[in-house]
Amino acid sequence: AQSVTQLDSQVPVFEEAPVELRCNYSSSVSVYLFWYVQYPNQGLQLLLKYLSGSTLVKGINGFEAEFNKSQTSFHLRKPSVHISDTAEYFCAVSRSTGNQFYFGTGTSLTVIP
Amino acid sequence: DVKVTQSSRYLVKRTGEKVFLECVQDMDHENMFWYRQDPGLGLRLIYFSYDVKMKEKGDIPEGYSVSREKKERFSLILESASTNQTSMYLCASTIYRATNTGELFFGEGSRLTVL
Numbered sequence: 001a002q003s004v005t006q007l008d009s010q011v012p013v014f015e016e017a018p019v020e021l022r023c024n025y026s027s028s029v030s031v032y033l034f035w036y037v038q039y040p041n042q043g044l045q046l047l048l049k050y051l052s053g054s055t056l057v058k059g060i061n062g063f064e065a066e067f068n069k070s071q072t073s074f075h076l077r078k079p080s081v082h083i084s085d086t087a088e089y090f091c092a093v094s095r096s097t098g099n100q101f102y103f104g105t106g107t108s109l110t111v112i113p
Numbered sequence: 114d115v116k117v118t119q120s121s122r123y124l125v126k127r128t129g130e131k132v133f134l135e136c137v138q139d140m141d142h143e144n145m146f147w148y149r150q151d152p153g154l155g156l157r158l159i160y161f162s163y164d165v166k167m168k169e170k171g172d173i174p175e176g177y178s179v180s181r182e183k184k185e186r187f188s189l190i191l192e193s194a195s196t197n198q199t200s201m202y203l204c205a206s207t208i209y210r211a212t213n214t215g216e217l218f219f220g221e222g223s224r225l226t227v228l
Binding site: 006009034036041042043044045046049090092100101103104105106 | 117153216
């Protein structure tokens with residue numbers, strides 16, 4: 001079975017500061033990894049995904065994530081956040097076969113002016 | 114662009130009422146999903162469907178049923194709404210691939226309040 005752990009439920013950060021949102025997963029099989037963002041009163045949209053290849057993945061809005069297989073982690077980073085980055089962020093995994101996705105409980109990022 | 118449309122953004126229903134949540138996608142995706150989102154619990158899968166008239170239970174199917182009569186439409190049904198079903202409901206779809214590299218595309222959500 002797969003599980004996804006987002007270690008921080010809330011992360012406050014000052015504008016223009018760097019941020020890291022942590023995600024760990026457990027799986028006995030190969031997985032694909034995703035980060036989604038949810039702005040208030042909206043659905044989720046994809047920030048980035050890791051399928052294979054380079055372990056550093058770049059996404060939209062200046063975000064990037066690094067896949068670390070030995071630590072089973074997929075942490076999301078941004079070097080300088082903006083007010084508009086205030087949102088809920090979800091880490092998700094899917095198995096390399098099958099059609100189910102597994103989500104973490106989310107991290108609420110608040111950017112402080 | 115892929116569009117997943119949920120028919121109602123906000124609903125208020127009374128305990129015991131039958132509730133229909135409709136979801137339509139326009140990209141010919143095989144897979145469609147219904148999730149429930151609650152604070153601190155993230156997204157939990159209620160049901161998913163990988164083809165017309167096919168459905169499979171997710172992690173929390175109790176109190177819910179689904180219908181997939183056409184490929185583009187996936188409906189979530191609450192036969193008798195209860196207050197503990199007050200939540201945000203999210204529909205999503207993805208194209209079927211054997212290796213499941215496809216991402217999920219989400220609708221904007223339906224916030225249901227049961228009084």
